[in-house]
Amino acid sequence: MADDKKKFFDRVKSNEYYVRWGKNAFPYVTAALLLSLFQIVTLAVTGNPWGVSGTFAYWGAWIFKAVGGSVDKWYYFASTGAQATLEKGILNHPESWRNIGIITGALAATLIASGFKIKKIKSKKQVVAAVIGGLMMGYGARLALGCNIGAFYSGISSLALSGWVFAVSLFIGAIIGSKLLVKYFM
Amino acid sequence: MKEVMLDCFGEACPVPLVKAQNKIKELEIGDVLIVQIDHSCAMKNVPEWARKDGYNVEVEEVDDGEWEVIIEKTK
Secondary structure, three states: HHHHHHHHHHHHHOHHHHHHHHHHHOHHHHHHHHHHHHHHHHHHHHOOOOOOHHHHHHHHHHHHHHHOOOOOOOOOOOOOHHHHHHHHHHHHHHHHHHHHOOOOOHHHHHHOOOOOOOOOOOOOOHHHHHHHHHHHHHHHHOOOOOOOHHHHHHHOOOHHHHHHHHHHHHHHHHHHHHHHHHHOOO | OEEEEEOOOOOOOOOHHHHHHHHHHHOOOOOOOOOEOOOOOOOHHHHHHHHHOOOOOEEEEEEOOOEEEEOOOOO
């Protein structure tokens, strides 16, 4: 029985279609086409362009509310739109479902490719960099009212000038970031 | 002719690539550099760079989510 199982998975492993669709990464062009297609679908279905990081602010607010806090007086959540979103809850928030889909989809993809691994933390430097970097990205994305998806990708794909301004800033930030990385992480 | 292991487990892109680029400069022609990675995007950019520079490259999956990029410094 165990032998049969092993044989089955050995066969799957060398199957041409599994290798092409499940194991190997899609070419960049395929991924770009799929992204474009799905962002059109998302715009058509939800009425809003694709965004990712704004949702995390709502997740934070819902968690804060769940433990007894209140964000009603916070400037960021002061608009009636934001208040309505908070009121309706996570189950009626399309952006939350999409983010959950991204996370579970990424997990499924890595499991199908049998590439799942819990990585070791190598040094304290990594932790410090991850925490500082995460805070800066999250805070910056809220200040800019969008991240590289909402402000950059969706901005440019809806022909907004702001998307290009974001792109230039993103590029400058990436150059500075790589210099810092090479200086402190090599 | 020697074999050099470069442990990049737990390192995210582009750290493995930059480490590999620095390391191969220290090697002699004919030496082999083995870059150990567990970040799937390094599996794309490390071999891409090495092939573009004209080295012989092989990628081996050693375990779930772990790969070794074997680079022979040919020139």
